[in-house]
Amino acid sequence: MNLYGVKSIYKFEMARMRRTVMQSVLAPVISTSLYFVVFGSAIGSRMGDIDNVSYGAYIIPGLVMLSLLMQSISNASFGIYMPKFSGTIYEVLSAPVSYVEIVLGYVGAAATKSTILGLIILATARMFVDYSVLHPFWMVSFLILTSITFSLFGFIIGIWADGFEKLQIVPMMIVTPLVFLGGTFYSIDMLPEAWQTISLFNPVVYLISGFRWAFYGVSDVHVAISVGMTLVFLALCMTTIWWIFKTGYRLRS
Amino acid sequence: MQPDISVQHLNKIYEDGFQALKDVSLEIHNGEIFALLGPNGAGKTTLISIICGIVNPGNGEVKAAGYDIVRQYRQAREAIGLVPQELNTDSFETVWDAVSFSRGLFGKAPKPSHIEKVLKDLSLWDKRDNRIMSLSGGMKRRVMIAKALSHEPRILFLDEPTAGVDVELRRDMWEMVRKLRENGTTIILTTHYIEEAEEMADRIGVIRQGEIILVEDKNSLMSKLGRKELRLQLMHKLDKIPGELTLEPVELSDDGYELVYTFDSQQQQAGVAGLLRTLGDLGIEYRDLQTRESSLEEIFVGLVHE
Numbered sequence: 057m058n059l060y061g062v063k064s065i066y067k068f069e070m071a072r073m074r075r076t077v078m079q080s081v082l083a084p085v086i087s088t089s090l091y092f093v094v095f096g097s098a099i100g101s102r103m104g105d106i107d108n109v110s111y112g113a114y115i116i117p118g119l120v121m122l123s124l125l126m127q128s129i130s131n132a133s134f135g136i137y138m139p140k141f142s143g144t145i146y147e148v149l150s151a152p153v154s155y156v157e158i159v160l161g162y163v164g165a166a167a168t169k170s171t172i173l174g175l176i177i178l179a180t181a182r183m184f185v186d187y188s189v190l191h192p193f194w195m196v197s198f199l200i201l202t203s204i205t206f207s208l209f210g211f212i213i214g215i216w217a218d219g220f221e222k223l224q225i226v227p228m229m230i231v232t233p234l235v236f237l238g239g240t241f242y243s244i245d246m247l248p249e250a251w252q253t254i255s256l257f258n259p260v261v262y263l264i265s266g267f268r269w270a271f272y273g274v275s276d277v278h279v280a281i282s283v284g285m286t287l288v289f290l291a292l293c294m295t296t297i298w299w300i301f302k303t304g305y306r307l308r309s
Numbered sequence: 310m311q312p313d314i315s316v317q318h319l320n321k322i323y324e325d326g327f328q329a330l331k332d333v334s335l336e337i338h339n340g341e342i343f344a345l346l347g348p349n350g351a352g353k354t355t356l357i358s359i360i361c362g363i364v365n366p367g368n369g370e371v372k373a374a375g376y377d378i379v380r381q382y383r384q385a386r387e388a389i390g391l392v393p394q395e396l397n398t399d400s401f402e403t404v405w406d407a408v409s410f411s412r413g414l415f416g417k418a419p420k421p422s423h424i425e426k427v428l429k430d431l432s433l434w435d436k437r438d439n440r441i442m443s444l445s446g447g448m449k450r451r452v453m454i455a456k457a458l459s460h461e462p463r464i465l466f467l468d469e470p471t472a473g474v475d476v477e478l479r480r481d482m483w484e485m486v487r488k489l490r491e492n493g494t495t496i497i498l499t500t501h502y503i504e505e506a507e508e509m510a511d512r513i514g515v516i517r518q519g520e521i522i523l524v525e526d527k528n529s530l531m532s533k534l535g536r537k538e539l540r541l542q543l544m545h546k547l548d549k550i551p552g553e554l555t556l557e558p559v560e561l562s563d564d565g566y567e568l569v570y571t572f573d574s575q576q577q578q579a580g581v582a583g584l585l586r587t588l589g590d591l592g593i594e595y596r597d598l599q600t601r602e603s604s605l606e607e608i609f610v611g612l613v614h615e
Contacts, residue, residue, distance in 0.1 A: 058383070064413030068402075075401060143397030147456070150361040150391050151414040152383040308365045309323060 061153040065161025066168075069135050073169050080131070081173060084123045088177050091119050092184040095241065100185070106243050107274040112185040117268040118240025120181070124174045124199065125206050125235060125260070129227045132166035132210030137217055140306075149308060155301035159211065166207035167200070174199050187271065194279075195270035201286055202263055208293035215306050234260040239268075244276045259289060311375050312336040313388075313464050313495040314360060319369030321355055321519075329355040330367070331519040337512075339463075342486065342496045344510035344527075346503065346609055352519040353499045354394060357466050361391045373464060387416060390462030394469040394499075396449050400442035404433055407441060408455045415460035427455045430485060447478045454482070464495045471505060483509055503609055515609065531608065538601050539570040539581055544594040553587055568595075 073080045096112035103111035139145040148158060181187065189195050217223045238260030244252050255261050256277070266282025269275035275282065300307065314337040321330040329352045337343045347353050358364035360371055362382060371378045374388035399407055408424050428434045431451040436444060441452055450470070457465060467486070471479045479502075486496055486509060500506055506513060506527075513530055515523040523530070546565040557580075560569045568588075572580050581600075588595070 058416040060413045060416050060418060064410050067413075068410055071406070072401075142399070143393075143395050144399055146361075146363050146391070146393050146397060147411060147414060149363045150386060150389065152386040152416050153414065154383075304365050308363065 058153050058157050061151060062157045062161045066165045069162060069165030084127055084173060085176055085180055088119050088123050089180050092181050096185040109272045113187040115241055116181050116185060116187050117271050118264045120174050120177050121264050121267055122235045122240060123177050124170050124202055125231055126227050127173050128166060128170040128203050128206035129210035131169050132163055132207040133214035133223050135162045135166055136211055136214035137223055159297055163207045163211050166210060167203040170203040171199055189271050190273045191270045198267045198270055205286055205290040205293060212293060212296050215300055234258050239264050239276055259285060313339045313374055315372040317370045319371060321367040329519050333521050335514060335521055337495060337497060339495055340490060340493050341511045342490055342509050343512050344506035345499045345514045345516060346506060347516035351516045353516055354468060357468055361389055361466060362386055388463050390457035390465045392453050392457045392467045392470050398441045398449055398452055401440055403438050403440055404452055405437040407452060408459045411456040412459035417460045427458050431455050447474045450474055467498045469499055471502060537572055540599050541568045541595040542597040544596050551591055553591060557584060
């Protein structure tokens with residue numbers, strides 16, 4: 057295994073995070089903090105508890121998940137798209153690195169950044185809302201697993217995209233609505249029965265539900281199903297990436 | 310001794326149906342400078358890109374440093390350094406970081422002393438902490454070369470390395486290429502500057518419409534396909550070429566004051582001597598004469614337009 061190669065890609069991507077700390081870290085922390093202030097402190101104080109959890113605390117897992125998904129996709133897609141855009145991808149393609157090593161470097165860095173960001177947002181949330189973590193191990197596990205899965209998804213988007221617009225389409229037009237409709241601000245039990253059924257087709261429901269269970273022990277679906285669905289999505293992303301490198305799709309002509 | 314690069318019956322057809330390479334076979338030996346010449350779109354970059362792993366190969370077999378580029382891609386690619394045609398660099402990285410990144414990517418442990426040597430050899434040492442975006446085009450080209458040399462490759466591909474660089478840098482690069490060759494590095498060069506190939510190459514390959522039409526030692530190519538001209542400035546104007554000379558490849562200039570005699574480089578000077586004797590017999594006097602040899606550029610243009 058070319059560990060030096062993996063380390064080089066990883067370090068390069070982490071250096072990009074340090075260079076763009078305003079955009080990579082501060083911007084998502086500030087925007088998520090605004091949600092905590094508005095929905096957690098201001099409006100939340102006038103809302104009733106959900107599943108015996110205060111509204112301000114209830115929305116924390118969903119909001120962290122929103123940032124986690126968006127940043128994982130954004131970091132990974134940008135990480136692989138930029139070398140394609142600037143032409144420097146030639147160096148990675150001509151290097152003695154396998155596709156597993158390439159993915160480890162790019163996705164590993166993107167997932168690391170997202171996980172760090174998720175933890176920073178959680179720490180920031182503490183300044184506005186009081187919350188507890190019932191299952192810390194599972195909370196961190198969900199955080200890492202989701203970061204990896206959606207960084208893989210972002211990597212796929214970065215390879216698929218042939219313009220900056222396409223990089224934004226999936227996070228803005230698909231992921232954001234799915235997160236908002238995936239139980240970030242409410243329990244799907246609060247929806248009419250038909251919408252509850254429809255919601256179960258939204259994969260983000262399982263992520264938020266599992267993550268929330270790690271905090272408060274309450275969930276919309278059983279935690280095992282949440283873990284299972286996340287692993288299914290992870291497997292789908294890995295299969296797609298395997299196919300991309302096997303065929304050279306949008307990488308090697 | 311096995312060649313450093315071995316290409317056997319290689320074909321490449323792109324998805325749109327364009328056949329970029331047609332049954333290409335080529336061997337390049339250790340320590341030589343091989344110049345691959347061809348007009349735009351002839352297949353030079355496709356061939357290099359396949360050998361380096363950037364483009365998927367079609368049918369055929371390609372080996373680099375004795376390793377199959379598909380089955381043993383790690384060993385093959387470790388041996389190769391590539392300086393691509395385009396100035397593709399990471400703008401925000403410093404020179405030092407960019408070159409160190411390349412070394413790591415190619416699986417080599419950090420070796421600051423080597424990076425320092427490469428940067429000094431390429432006159433980049435003073436710029437090592439500068440961001441690449443702040444460098445001039447010529448300096449960026451040096452960075453590309455430094456990145457390609459960072460992992461100490463035994464085979465170096467230079468795809469149009471001096472395109473758009475000034476004369477001084479071009480001379481520096483030629484000097485650097487010669488030094489690399491002296492250290493046993495095999496160099497494959499594509500260039501539009503025939504002068505560059507003429508100056509540096511040991512062997513020349515010409516590719517046209519995806520086919521290798523010629524691979525030849527430079528000197529023997531120039532003597533085999535090169536032409537010589539003898540130009541005679543006449544004392545008195547001639548109205549037409551005398552009948553005694555009509556069988557010779559002789560042309561008369563429009564003003565009637567110059568005779569041009571063309572002959573093969575390999576041909577002995579007997580033809581020249583015979584011509585001069587005939588002119589003497591005819592009483593045609595000349596005040597000056599000069600010979601010139603055709604350049605590689607003229608040979609190349611002749612080949613690709615055949």
